[in-house]
Amino acid sequence: MTVPTRRRPLAAAVAVGILGVLTAGIVPALAGPYDEEIAAARSGIADQRATIADGHSRIADLEARLVDLDQQIGQAEGRIGMEDQELAVLPVRIELLADRFIEVLASKDEPTILQQTMAVDAYVRNDERINDVLTQSAQLTEDRLTNVRDRMLYDSVIEEAQRRIELVRAELRLTAEAVVGLRSLVDAAEGRRQAELNSRTDIEGAKPAVRAEIEEVRRLIADAEAGIVELEAEILRFERMAVTRAWTGVQGEDVRRPALAVKIDNVTRAFPQAGVNQADVVYEELVEGGVTRLVAVFQSTSAATVGPVRSARTSDPPLLEGFDRPLFAYSGANRGTRNALRASPLTDAGYSRHESDYWRDQSRRPPHNLYTGTDRLWAHHADRTTVPPAPFVHRYPGQDLHPEAEVATGVSIDFGLTEVDYDWNGTGWARTHNGTAHVDAEGVRIAPANVVIQFIRYGRSAADLRSPEAITEGSGDAWLFTDGHVVRAQWHRPDAGRPATFTADGSEVRLSAGTTWVALAKEGTAEIRD
Numbered sequence: 001m002t003v004p005t006r007r008r009p010l011a012a013a014v015a016v017g018i019l020g021v022l023t024a025g026i027v028p029a030l031a032g033p034y035d036e037e038i039a040a041a042r043s044g045i046a047d048q049r050a051t052i053a054d055g056h057s058r059i060a061d062l063e064a065r066l067v068d069l070d071q072q073i074g075q076a077e078g079r080i081g082m083e084d085q086e087l088a089v090l091p092v093r094i095e096l097l098a099d100r101f102i103e104v105l106a107s108k109d110e111p112t113i114l115q116q117t118m119a120v121d122a123y124v125r126n127d128e129r130i131n132d133v134l135t136q137s138a139q140l141t142e143d144r145l146t147n148v149r150d151r152m153l154y155d156s157v158i159e160e161a162q163r164r165i166e167l168v169r170a171e172l173r174l175t176a177e178a179v180v181g182l183r184s185l186v187d188a189a190e191g192r193r194q195a196e197l198n199s200r201t202d203i204e205g206a207k208p209a210v211r212a213e214i215e216e217v218r219r220l221i222a223d224a225e226a227g228i229v230e231l232e233a234e235i236l237r238f239e240r241m242a243v244t245r246a247w248t249g250v251q252g253e254d255v256r257r258p259a260l261a262v263k264i265d266n267v268t269r270a271f272p273q274a275g276v277n278q279a280d281v282v283y284e285e286l287v288e289g290g291v292t293r294l295v296a297v298f299q300s301t302s303a304a305t306v307g308p309v310r311s312a313r314t315s316d317p318p319l320l321e322g323f324d325r326p327l328f329a330y331s332g333a334n335r336g337t338r339n340a341l342r343a344s345p346l347t348d349a350g351y352s353r354h355e356s357d358y359w360r361d362q363s364r365r366p367p368h369n370l371y372t373g374t375d376r377l378w379a380h381h382a383d384r385t386t387v388p389p390a391p392f393v394h395r396y397p398g399q400d401l402h403p404e405a406e407v408a409t410g411v412s413i414d415f416g417l418t419e420v421d422y423d424w425n426g427t428g429w430a431r432t433h434n435g436t437a438h439v440d441a442e443g444v445r446i447a448p449a450n451v452v453i454q455f456i457r458y459g460r461s462a463a464d465l466r467s468p469e470a471i472t473e474g475s476g477d478a479w480l481f482t483d484g485h486v487v488r489a490q491w492h493r494p495d496a497g498r499p500a501t502f503t504a505d506g507s508e509v510r511l512s513a514g515t516t517w518v519a520l521a522k523e524g525t526a527e528i529r530d
Contacts, residue, residue, distance in 0.1 A: 034238035034396060041231045041238070048224040048231070055221040062214045069203050069210070076200040083193035090186045097179050104171045241396055245300040246387055247280040249394025249513035255300055256385040259326035260349065260374055263316065264294040265308040266418070268434070270368040274441040275306030281391055282448070282517045285315050285470050286458060290416020295319065297326070298374045299388065305441070307371035309351065309358065312337050314461040315470035317344035319520075322499040324388035327377055331358075331370050336463025345497075349377045391499040391518075392450070395482075395510040404504040405485040410529040411453060413519045420519065422451045424484045431517070449514025451481040454491055454500070455523045470520050478502055479528065482512045486528055 245254050264273055266284070276282060279296035287293050293310060297320075312330040314337050320326050327349040333341065341348060351358045357376040361369040395401075410423040422429035428447035431438040438446045455477045461467040478491040480502055487509050493500035502509045519526070 034242045038235050038238050038242075041235045045228050045231045045235075048227045051224040052221050055217045055224070058217050059214055059221075062210050062217070065210050066207060069207055072203050073200055076196045076203065080193055080196045080200070083189045083196065086189045087186065087193065090182055090189065094179060094182045094186070097175055097182065101172065101175045101179065104168055104175055244394070244396070244513070246390040247299040248301075248515060249396070249511070250300070251513075252300075254387045256387055257299070257378055258347070258381060258384040258386070259297055259299045259320075259323040259388045260377055261295050261297045261316070261320050261323075261326050261328050261346075262306045262372065262374075263310050263312055263328075263330040264296050264306070265310040265368055266292050266294050266433075267368075269365070270308045270310075271433075272439055272441045272443075273308065274371060275303035275374075277440045277442075277444055277446060277515070278303040278306075280515060282515070283319060283520060284415075284420070284517065285313070285319070285520045286415050286468050286522075287313060288464075288466050288468070290418065292415050292418045297323070297391075299390075302374040302378070304373050304375070305371050306374060307361075308364070308368045309370045309372055310367065312341060312350070313467055313469070314340045314463050315468075315472075315520075317341055317346055318496055319470060319472045321345050321496055322389065322493070323391070324386065325384075326388065327381065329372055329377055331367065334463050336461070340463065347381065349380070354380065389499050392452075392502070392516055393508055393510050394513050396513075399510070401483060401485055402487045402504055402507070402509050404489075405482075405487050406530065407484065408481060408486040408528050408530050409484075411451065411479065411481060411486070411526055412529070413453065413521050413526045415521070415525065422481065422517075424481075426484075428514070429481060429517075446517075448517045449482070450511040450516040452502070452511075452516060452518045453479040453481075453521050453526050454518055455526075456520050458522060472500070472520065477523070479526065480509050480511065 241251065243253060244251050247259075262275070262279075264270075264276065266273070273294070275298075276294065276296055278298065278301050280299050280301065281297045283295040283297070284292045285295065293313070295316060296306065298306075306329075309329060309331045312328070312333040316328065316330075316337075317340050320328060321344055325345050325347050328341070328346045330350045332351060351370065351372075354372075354377060358370055358372045360366065361371060363369075408424070410421060410429070412422075413420045419434050421432040423432070424430075425447060428449050429451045431446040431448075440446060454472075457471045457476075458468040459471055461469040473493050473496045475490060475492045475494075478489045480487045480489055487504050489502045489504040489509050491500045491502050
């Protein structure tokens with residue numbers, strides 16, 4: 001979107017881009033920039049430790065399962081051994097029964113053998129009576145046996161033989177049944193043995209799966225332990241990254257000292273200025289005649305030489321009082337401005353108070369030749385060891401830009417007799433002043449990491465009706481340029497005792513780490529280049 005501007009075309013225009021900003025909901029004063037990431041990493045460590053504990057518990061269960069399987073295998077082997085013993089005994093019993101069966105089977109021939117024995121005996125002894133019995137038993141029918149005595153002898157022999165045969169048959173049946181029973185026992189024992197063998201095989205087959213599961217759980221535990229190491233390293237990295245300077249977001253410990261604001265001349269005759277590239281934040285405000293002056297605020301860094309130092313305006317106390325009684329260095333002021341300064345919470349560090357800490361460069365014409373040094377002025381306030389509230393919050397490395405960020409190449413601001421361009425050069429916003437590259441006393445191009453266009457109203461100063469006074473309390477629109485992008489935001493400063501906040505779509509806009517230049521511009525005097 002292009003905003004109408006009164007800006008006149010410049011002779012030279014440099015391509016520009018803007019730095020993107022990242023959201024993080026409004027951050028409490030004591031919150032660290034990586035608190036969420038560190039909390040997430042610690043939560044991840046807790047989850048990994050829970051995984052490890054669960055894994056060890058699972059391994060214990062699985063190892064107990066292996067012990068149980070080994071016990072089952074031992075029990076199966078014990079039963080297999082018992083069946084082996086039984087199977088070793090049963091063949092012997094069967095063999096003994098077989099021998100007995102043969103004996104019984106042989107006893108079936110005893111009646112015939114008895115007759116044969118009697119015949120042999122009669123023949124040997126020539127016993128006619130026995131010969132007659134044998135003859136009769138072999139040849140005669142019962143009707144022909146008339147002799148009672150002979151008949152009784154015959155009957156007794158026959159009955160004995162039949163009884164013996166029945167006994168033999170009965171014993172054969174019993175023996176056969178015993179053999180069948182033993183064979184059934186063998187079959188049953190072999191069946192039980194095979195069942196136990198199958199059971200043992202199944203149990204043995206279950207063990208590899210259990211062992212594999214144990215190894216898998218161990219791998220999960222190893223992964224979790226490695227994950228903890230990585231997360232702990234991440235926490236350490238975030239904790240180190242979190243040690244940043246509040247005023248610039250640059251890594252390093254905060255310097256515990258007050259903010260120091262220096263009023264600097266900004267007309268062509270004052271160029272090149274000293275110390276402006278070292279300031280954490282530089283405000284550009286409109287003064288008389290359509291020209292601007294700079295308020296360079298130092299906190300985290302110092303500059304041996306700063307200037308040319310110029311006079312204060314009534315815009316300065318309300319602009320700076322949110323920084324906790326900052327030191328204010330200036331060359332002088334009219335009566336009304338001096339009264340405003342005395343009534344404000346600013347700490348006077350001006351020329352009239354610390355004349356010995358200022359000097360004039362005789363190679364330059366006054367009033368553009370007065371200089372001071374930051375350390376000289378801070379030395380008077382060594383007891384001030386509190387880091388004051390910073391005017392902006394910053395992105396940390398890798399943090400996303402604000403969702404509302406748009407690509408931009410630069411911005412132009414028309415203050416009247418002062419026309420300013422900022423062009424994105426890949427690392428910062430190169431500044432052009434009235435068509436000329438703006439460099440400092442060291443010849444270094446001014447190219448802050450961030451540029452903020454804070455749209456405000458200007459009233460008339462009570463100290464001098466010709467002097468415009470910046471109204472920096474209240475709210476309004478703002479454009480924040482960072483990392484080649486712009487975020488169209490709103491600024492809010494309901495309390496003059498605190499710095500303004502900058503939000504877009506309800507969330508605070510974060511700038512890139514580094515220095516920031518702020519243009520206190522009127523509505524309609526700036527134009528975005530995309």
